[in-house]
Amino acid sequence: MENEADGTAADARTRYFDTALGLLFDILLFALAVALFVSILGVRGLDFGYPVTMLAILAASVVWDGSKRLRTLADCYRTMPARPSMQDNLRAVTAAWRTSGIIAGAVLYPFIITPIGLLPATFAVMIILQLFAGRPRTINLILIALAVTAAIWLAFGYLLELPINMWPGGDE
Amino acid sequence: MNSLFHAAAAIFTSPELLGLIVLGTLIGYVIGAIPGLNAGNVIAILMPLGLRMDPLSLMVFFVAIYGVSELGGSWPGITLNVPGTPASAAVALDGFPMAQRGEGDRALGASTMSAFIGLLIGAILLGTVTESIGSYALKFGPALMLSITVLGVSAMASMTGQSYVGSIIAGALGLALGTVGVGPLTGAPRGTFGILELRGGLPLLPVLIGLFGFAECLVLARKSGGELLPGGVVKNFGTISRTIDGMKEALKYKGVLVMGSVIGAAIGFIPGLGATIASWVAYGEARRWLKPNVPFGEGAIEGIVAAETANHSAVGGALIPTIALGVPGSTATAIIMAALLLQGVTPGPAFLAANAQIVSELAVSIMVGSVVMWILGLLLSRYFARLALLKTRTLIPIIAIASLIGGYAGADSLFDMGIVVLFGWFGLLFERTGVSRPVFIIAFILGPLIEKYFGQSIRIADGDLSAVVFATPLVTSIYVVTILFLLLPFARSLSKRHRNATSVRE
Numbered sequence: 292m293e294n295e296a297d298g299t300a301a302d303a304r305t306r307y308f309d310t311a312l313g314l315l316f317d318i319l320l321f322a323l324a325v326a327l328f329v330s331i332l333g334v335r336g337l338d339f340g341y342p343v344t345m346l347a348i349l350a351a352s353v354v355w356d357g358s359k360r361l362r363t364l365a366d367c368y369r370t371m372p373a374r375p376s377m378q379d380n381l382r383a384v385t386a387a388w389r390t391s392g393i394i395a396g397a398v399l400y401p402f403i404i405t406p407i408g409l410l411p412a413t414f415a416v417m418i419i420l421q422l423f424a425g426r427p428r429t430i431n432l433i434l435i436a437l438a439v440t441a442a443i444w445l446a447f448g449y450l451l452e453l454p455i456n457m458w459p460g461g462d463e
Numbered sequence: 464m465n466s467l468f469h470a471a472a473a474i475f476t477s478p479e480l481l482g483l484i485v486l487g488t489l490i491g492y493v494i495g496a497i498p499g500l501n502a503g504n505v506i507a508i509l510m511p512l513g514l515r516m517d518p519l520s521l522m523v524f525f526v527a528i529y530g531v532s533e534l535g536g537s538w539p540g541i542t543l544n545v546p547g548t549p550a551s552a553a554v555a556l557d558g559f560p561m562a563q564r565g566e567g568d569r570a571l572g573a574s575t576m577s578a579f580i581g582l583l584i585g586a587i588l589l590g591t592v593t594e595s596i597g598s599y600a601l602k603f604g605p606a607l608m609l610s611i612t613v614l615g616v617s618a619m620a621s622m623t624g625q626s627y628v629g630s631i632i633a634g635a636l637g638l639a640l641g642t643v644g645v646g647p648l649t650g651a652p653r654g655t656f657g658i659l660e661l662r663g664g665l666p667l668l669p670v671l672i673g674l675f676g677f678a679e680c681l682v683l684a685r686k687s688g689g690e691l692l693p694g695g696v697v698k699n700f701g702t703i704s705r706t707i708d709g710m711k712e713a714l715k716y717k718g719v720l721v722m723g724s725v726i727g728a729a730i731g732f733i734p735g736l737g738a739t740i741a742s743w744v745a746y747g748e749a750r751r752w753l754k755p756n757v758p759f760g761e762g763a764i765e766g767i768v769a770a771e772t773a774n775h776s777a778v779g780g781a782l783i784p785t786i787a788l789g790v791p792g793s794t795a796t797a798i799i800m801a802a803l804l805l806q807g808v809t810p811g812p813a814f815l816a817a818n819a820q821i822v823s824e825l826a827v828s829i830m831v832g833s834v835v836m837w838i839l840g841l842l843l844s845r846y847f848a849r850l851a852l853l854k855t856r857t858l859i860p861i862i863a864i865a866s867l868i869g870g871y872a873g874a875d876s877l878f879d880m881g882i883v884v885l886f887g888w889f890g891l892l893f894e895r896t897g898v899s900r901p902v903f904i905i906a907f908i909l910g911p912l913i914e915k916y917f918g919q920s921i922r923i924a925d926g927d928l929s930a931v932v933f934a935t936p937l938v939t940s941i942y943v944v945t946i947l948f949l950l951l952p953f954a955r956s957l958s959k960r961h962r963n964a965t966s967v968r969e
Contacts, residue, residue, distance in 0.1 A: 313896035320636065327639065327654040334653055337921065338646030341914050342653055345642060349635035356628045389684045393863060394888060397677065400867050401880040413864060420863050424684055425856025435857060439864055447868055451515065454875055 307367035308383070310360050317357040324350040392423030408458040409448065414440045467590055470823035474831055480523055483516075484828055487527025488835045492843070494528070495535020495547045496850035497858065500679065502532040502548075502795040503901075506802070507675040508865050510668055511872035513802050519821055521802055523828040529795045530778045530829060531836050533738055534578040537771060538848040541570045550738035550774045553746040557759065557766035564762055568702065568845075572709020573764050575840035577720065577771035580713075582833035584724035584772075585731070585779020589786075590826030596787040597815035597822075605923065606934035608788075608811075609916035610941040612909050615790035617945045618734045619905050626897035627952040633893070633902040640665055641910020648918060660878045667801050668873035669882035670907065674900050675798065676866030677883050678890020680859040685891070706841055709764070716768045719749050723772030730773070731780025734905070737793040738777040745773030779829065786810050786822060789912065794901040801908050805873070809912070 324346045331342055396419040403412045417436035421427055427435070447453045474480050494505045506513075506525050513521040536547030540555030541562050554574055561570040603611070616638070620630040643654040644664030655661040713720070723745040730741040749769035750759045757763045781792030789811030791797035800810050808814060815822065870883030893900050917931075924930035933939050 309895060312892070316892050316896045316898075320632065324639065326656075327643070330656055331653045334646060334649060334651045336648055337918050338649045338651060338653060341917060342639065342642035345635060345639040345910075349632065349639045352628060352631045352635050356632060359628065386685045390681050390891065393681060393684055393859065394884065397863060397867055397884045397887070398881075400864075401871075401877040404877065409868075413868070416867075417860050417864060420860035421856065424680075424859035425854070427856060435860070439861055443864065443868055446512075447872055451511065451872060453872055455871070 303367045303371035307364065307371050310363045310367060314357055314360045314364065317353045317360065320353045321350055321357070324353065389423050393420055396420045396423065404455065406459065408456045408460075409453075410440050410444055410457050411459065413443050466594075466820060466823040467827060470590075470820060470827040473820075473824055474523075474827050480520060480828065481831070483520055483524040484527050484832045485835055487524045488531045488832055488839060491528040491531025491836075492535040492839065492847045493850060495532035495537075495551075496539050496847045497853055498539065498545050498547050500547075500858075500862075501536075502529040503798050504675045504679050504862075505532075506795060506798045507671045508862070508869050510671065510798070510802050510805070511869045514668075514805055514873065518803055518806055518808050518818075519824055521806065522799065522821070522825055523832075525795075525799045525802065526778070526782065526825060526829060527832045527835075529799070530582050530775065530832060533774045533778070534575065534771070534836060534840065535847060537574045537578070537774075538571060538844050539850070541574060541767075542567055542845070542848040543852075548738075550742045550777075551770075552739075553742040553770035554767050554774070556746070556770075557761070557763050560760070560762035561764070561767075566705075566709075566762065568705035569709035569712065569764070570762075570767060571840070571844040571848075572706035572711075573713040573767045574709075574771050575706070575837060575844060576710035576713040577723070577768045578775045578840070579833050579837045580720050581724050581727055581772035581775030582778060582829055582836070584721075585728055585776035585782075586826045586829035586833070587779075588728050588776070589779040589782050589829065590823050593783050593787045593822045594815065594819060596783065597812050597819075600788055600812035601816050603812065604934070605916045605919035606931050606938050607941070609913065609920055609931070610938045610945070611788055612790055612913050612916060614941050614945045614948070615734045615784070615788075616902075616906050616909055616913070617948045620899070620902050621948045621951050622733075622736050622740075627956075629897035630899045630902045633899040634906040636898075637903040637906025637908075638910040638913065641907050642914065647911075647915065660876070664911070665907075666874060666876075666879055666882060667805055667908070669870035669879040670886050671798060671801055671904065672866050672870045673883040673886025674890040674893075674904060675794075676862060676869065677887030678894065678900070680862040680866070681887055681891040682894050683855050683862075684859050685895075686855075703841060706844065710841075712764055713768050716765055719753075719765050719768045720772050722748060722752075723769045724776040727773030727776030728780035731777030731792055732783055734784065734790055734792050737781060738774045741777040741780075742770040742774040746770040779826075782825070786825075787812065787815060789814075790909070791905060794904065797901070797905045797908055801904075804908065 328343065328346050331339060396416050399419070400412060400416045403415065414436050417439050418432060421432050421435060444457065448457050490505065491502065494500045494502065506528055513525060516524065533548055533550055536551035537554040537558065538547070540546035540551045541558030544555055544559040546552040546555045558570040558574060561567060616634055620634040621627070643661055644652070645662050646653050652662055726745040726748060727741040730736045730744060731738065746766055746769050749765055753765055757765050759766050781796045783792070785791045785796040785800050789809060791800045803810055866887065867880050867883055871877065871880045873879060890900055893903065920931045920934070921928070932942055
């Protein structure tokens with residue numbers, strides 16, 4: 292963090308966005324610390340004092356980190372190019388698209404397990420996750436999804452006997 | 464010694480334990496060879512399976528994965544110059560030049576033999592030292608246990624992570640989130656926001672799986688996007704006899720073997736340092752001792768021997784404080800400790816006193832595992848090394864699904880699956896912003912224990928905090944060491960600035 296002035300302009304842009312993300316994360320953590328503090332108001336004794344001490348350390352370290360990041364942000368802003376290159380933009384958008392897609396697929400999974408059953412849900416989400424993780428050939432896409440679905444059934448349905456619907460409205 | 468014989472009898476008469484050792488060894492080889500995955504990730508994902516085992520089987524299975532994954536990581540480092548784990552990078556430094564010269568088999572043999580010796584020495588230390596530390600620690604009061612546990616978190620925070628403030632945030636966040644749930648003294652809910660599922664605290668299993676399983680596939684997706692991992696072509700690998708030659712050659716360097724093992728076990732014992740630092744320190748020491756005569760970095764077998772023995776004896780070293788004191792020495796041992804906690808077993812002096820034989824059984828299982836590792840290494844090393852060429856676009860969805868369903872399986876709860884996704888996203892943010900995941904998880908695991916010891920010691924001291932800190936000279940000394948650990952990164956940063964300023968002036 293100390294040598295922000297070094298490196299190329301493109302590096303400065305990457306650092307700028309990473310630092311901005313770090314700052315947003317600091318704000319999120321500070322908000323979390325405040326929310327946790329508010330939620331425990333009214334608790335008495337050590338049950339209050341111990342978590343409050345931890346939350347105070349968290350808040351202080353987040354403020355410390357945030358102030359460092361603000362300085363870095365200003366430095367990067369001065370050194371980065373006015374307009375990013377097309378390649379930089381494309382790389383950033385692709386990476387964000389991939390991770391967002393994987394998170395979206397993962398969020399969808401618990402919501403569709405109950406209505407359509409574990410195995411169809413696993414197959415569907417595997418297809419979605421593979422599409423976002425890369426661009427496999429269609430035959431590979433289906434074969435891998437089928438293989439993972441079969442492995443999930445074997446491990447969690449057959450061996451561990453999870454109490455969960457395997458098929459839509461089917462038996463557990 | 465007698466207990467080791469009893470333990471050996473118990474292990475050899477149990478087909479289940481032997482099967483788990485072989486299975487754990489195979490899994491360890493596979494995950495070690497795949498860059499981007501490590502023992503911590505896979506143990507976290509496999510935890511639902513472990514929760515259905517008894518504590519000994521769980522430890523035997525997970526420790527086999529942990530111990531062998533480091534060797535699995537060295538092989539693609541030697542054959543392709545793509546180390547599978549950070550700790551195996553030091554091995555690749557001399558292993559890959561040997562492979563380029565057509566001596567890859569010898570390098571694999573030397574690496575396998577050194578790993579075998581390292582694991583063996585680590586296991587012997589584990590079997591002999593742990594019980595003594597544990598029985599001594601049984602006399603420790605809550606004030607001393609508190610200071611040791613705080614030291615564990617501080618040491619981890621000051622030694623791990625790219626950014627010091629990131630490690631402090633990780634530690635504080637872990638300790639703060641560890642207090643979520645019903646308070647131990649008043650029974651009042653804390654930080655649950657009215658969510659019933661959080662009354663028992665944030666569930667450990669989905670938090671672990673999210674941070675180390677699901678987050679890993681998000682990190683991989685950001686980095687590579689489905690293309691082949693960087694690497695060359697596996698070449699110059701032929702016969703088992705040349706692998707055996709490499710094994711024999713490694714045995715010639717007895718001094719390096721012993722030095723690597725001692726450094727590895729000692730460094731593994733200190734929370735936060737672990738196998739990566741152990742292998743680099745041992746490599747550096749071997750280089751310092753032997754440099755004028757040995758071409759380090761150009762394919763010197765001594766370099767492989769030093770790094771690999773340290774890398775593996777650190778496994779036994781890291782298990783000693785985990786079992787004897789309940790303070791994990793590395794990320795993987797923290798996750799193994801979490802698995803034990805989920806089974807209702809709290810590692811530490813009391814657990815050790817009640818289950819004295821478990822250490823001997825674990826030590827013997829590591830010895831058996833090292834033999835299995837040696838045999839499989841001899842036969843299969845060149846094939847496992849090719850796993851480094853696995854496409855990440857295939858790996859990512861598999862890790863994601865296994866993490867999600869693993870999160871569900873712990874408590875049969877879709878809410879826990881949501882926690883996996885949330886902490887997976889947190890893990891990605893941690894990675895991008897320099898907040899250390901290992902420090903967070905160790906603080907999160909040890910947080911409730913710290914609160915318990917703190918509550919007990921403050922009651923004994925009638926609410927006087929100074930009486931807790933100055934309870935005995937040993938307690939005070941440990942707090943002094945804790946403060947020194949916390950100041951260490953500042954000292955390092957100051958000395959770095961001083962060096963930079965001096966070089967600019969020159």
